[in-house]
Amino acid sequence: MRRRHGVLLTAALLAQLAAGPSHAAAPAGWDPAGQCGVVRSGDTPLGGAEVTLYQAGDGRGAAPRVLARTRSAEDGRFTLDYRRPRDPNAVLYVLADLGPAPTRAPQAPAAPERALQDRPPRHGPDGPVTLAAVLSGAGAPPELVVNERTTVAVAYALARFTGPAGVSGTRPGLQNAAAIAHNLADTGTGDIAAPLATPPNGALTSTMAEFNTLANLLASCVTGDACDQLFDLARRPGHERPRDTLRAAVDIAHDPGHNAAALFALADTTPRYRPALPAAPDAWTVALRYDGNGRELDGPGNIAFDADGNAWVSNNYGYDADPAHPVCGGRTVLKFTPTGHDAPGAPYTGGGLYGAGFGITVDARGSAWVANFGFQGRGCPIDPTDLERSLSQFAPDGTPLSPPEGWRGHGIAQPQGMAADRSGTVWAADCGGGGVTRIPDGDATRAREVPTPALSKPFGAAVDPDGRLWVSGNGNDSVQVLGPDGTAERTVTGGGLRRPLALATDSKGYAWVSNSGILPVPCADTTADDLTTAALAGDTGPRPGASVTLIAPDGTPAPAPFTDGGLFLPWGIAVDGDDTVWVANFGGHRVARLCGTDLTACPPGHRTGQPLSPPGTGYSSDALERNTGLQIDPSGNVWLANNWRTVPVQTNPGGHELVVLIGAAAPVRTPALGGPAQP
Known part of the structure; x- marks a missing residue:
């Protein structure tokens, strides 16, 4: 210089x-x-x-x-x-x-x-x-x-x-996003950057080889005569033909399943960068794993983003790399920077944390809330009965705001899904208690129980743009809608609801519900062994009932659920800034992407619910395991939690990574406080 x-x-x-x-x-x-x-x-x-x-x-x-x-x-x-x-x-x-x-x-x-x-x-x-x-x-x-x-x-x-x-x-x-680019390529050498080149990435997944193959694809134009072929294949339906190599790569990132095999064949003509893929992928998604310090993630359950795009992550178990070692409930909440590093002082402890599951949210003031479900591995000597009935609250810097035993009472029992609205109200679905807990203004001293007799095993929770709460009933194939004050408004059945798990709302107030079809959540009279048995049975292929249900703002479900695009064993679900729908799977190593209610964000001729990911496979990746949480950050990255291992041993079934699909979605404003909003 x-x-x-x-x-x-x-x-x-x-x-x-x-x-x-x-x-x-x-x-x-x-x-x-x-x-x-x-x-x-x-x-x-x-x-x-x-x-x-x-x-x-x-x-x-x-x-x-x-x-x-x-x-x-x-x-x-x-x-x-x-x-x-x-x-x-x-x-x-x-x-x-x-x-x-x-x-x-x-x-x-x-x-x-x-x-x-x-x-x-x-x-x-x-x-x-x-x-x-x-x-x-x-x-x-x-x-x-x-x-x-x-x-x-x-x-x-x-x-x-x-x-x-x-x-x-x-x-x-x-x-x-600019910082994340340095996780992929080293601008000082032109080589693969260390986060992509080393565990938990590197030779452990195919992402590095895929990244090199994409570089070879551009090289076919840079030093060859394949520019016209590249631009024709990269062109997204309904969009102008890219006019240079950078725009061609951007178009591929936007629609990674389009012409995937033909693009691979073109890349194979210029094998400049190695290692490269030996065969065509189903889509050109770039899936990057994060594992923090490598000794903290064990069963990450779900993710919530703060206003700066930092990821707060719930953690089922205490970390142990050996699946044969019995683990007890996790006593930490993780906070990752947008580039996948531990935030200052993270992971955080205290505040009553124990065995957090799917429940985590960030409220309007930036406080993080965690639902203590009481997860632990078989063989843990701790009785979780007194530990599975609380919520933990943390300041933005990780300081616990809840007491050492957590916030208790008000119907909190094996809490799972959580959500927050723009007014500051925080909600928790009490899977083991048959209701929800409403915390007005984020003040736990004013919390109260809201019974939901129409639901069995309340699990997922999402707030719509009007501040209403949508809650799934995993035990009786239903969804209930509550007004901002907790008043029961309507109960939804039909529309393909079958063992529903997570919910998400879009900018128009529609609710999207992931139907596992077969997965019983392990609360009340159901155990983790029951969940394991169902999950392993589902690994033979998409299960009957594996789908997504669309419910209109007035509570009317679409006549039939959506079943295509890689819906294998749906769990987590999120809607991006274009109202496009993303679905994680607790099996199958894949993500589904569906056209939402804004048809202008979909290719010409597409209908709501039609797959944008490859119909037969979705976006598959060997970086993924059994995914529960799925959320989208302000840079348009899709984050997923590798919650369990592919073959879960119940002494310690937890997965050990987060997986990020780089630049795959339309960015959203965070924290999420009722339907997605563009930044």
Whole structure:
């Protein structure tokens, strides 16, 4: 890195504008900076690329700002001199366009910074090859490498922030997405980044090979003659044909199941990066595992995001890597940063935590609430009777706000699903108690029990945009709707409801219910052994009743449930910022994605409930195990909890990872307080 000093003559500045590094205009007082780099395809340098440094637009659709522009030398190397933005959270990224040199009109002898600023961002209109790299988010390397791997990282991590004008978006989603790009590709070397290259990823899943295959796919255009094929195959139905390699990769990230086999065949023609996939995937989803410090996740149950996009995670068991060792209930709640690291001080303890299950939420004030179900492995010597009847509450920094025994009473018994609304009310479904607990304004001293006699084994909970609570009854195939004050409004049956688990509401007030078909939740008179028996029976294929039910705001269910798109053994469910529906499976290693009530977000001709994931397989991945919780963050990443192992040994059946589908969904504003809202 080098700094520019002194005052340059106008002639030198004009020469620099024509052929060398350039400054962009910036307010007085901004610090000068410099960045060296190289443009490569594999080990092959790419000279003559126009390299442009941008500051991403601050806000949806805002135009990015050009900070510097130059051209790579014959050996692919370049230097960008620019002014650092005042905003320390500004997202900076580099595009290398290998199109022909632009025709430049003669410039008046004015400051080249102004001349460069006034030129519109080009983003590859002169040629089919545009490579990219994120400069911000992980510290600038001594030499920035721009290649196909860094381009795939940008395309996926920033998929939901890359539009016709360039990269732009709202906080914190845009900033988090830029940081996540560094989990995929190392911008200092151009290699696979350490989080993707090492356990729990690396050789343990196929994601690294898939990522390399995507890089090979771009290389087929960069150094070959397959650009037209790439752009034709990557084009999403109903959208314009991509005009460069970056946009092609973004389109694949948006619709990963489209033309998957044909794209693999094209990638196989340019095996530049290894290891690569030996066969075509059913979809090009990039599934990245997180395991924190590697010694804390044991049966993660569900996920809730705070306003900054940090993930709070409930944990069934105390950690032990050996499934044969009996484990007792988990006494921690996890908090992960958007890049999958432990938040400061995490994991957190106290507040009555013990064996949390599916219940976790973040309220309007940023407090995290956890439902203590009392999970423990067979052989644990602790009697959970007194430990499975409480809720725990934590401040944003992890300080317990509930007493050492947790918040108790008010009908709390083996609590599971939790939800919060915009007014501050917190709800918990009491699976072992036959009702729900309502906590107005998040004040547990004012909590009260709300009986739900129409439900057996209340399990899932979700708040709609009107503040109403929707609760599933796993024991009697029903859903009940309560008003914001707890008044029973209606009971829903039919519509395919069968052993329902989680619920989610969309922006229009519709409720989506995941029907496991066969899974009895282990509360009241049902045990974990019963759940295990049913789950293993369901591994032979999709079970009868495995489906999703759509219920209108007035409580009317759709005539028939939806059964396609990878609905194998549905559990967790969430709706993204486009009202698209995502479903986790407690078996089958796959995720389903369905067209929601906003048909404009679906390919032309699609209907509500029609699968957007491949109909026969869904989005499958060997990074997934038995998934319960599924939630979507402000960057458009889909987070899943690997709750149990594929073959669960009941002494310690817990899984040990979270799995994140990078850039797969439309971002949502967090915390979730009643239907998804776009950031």
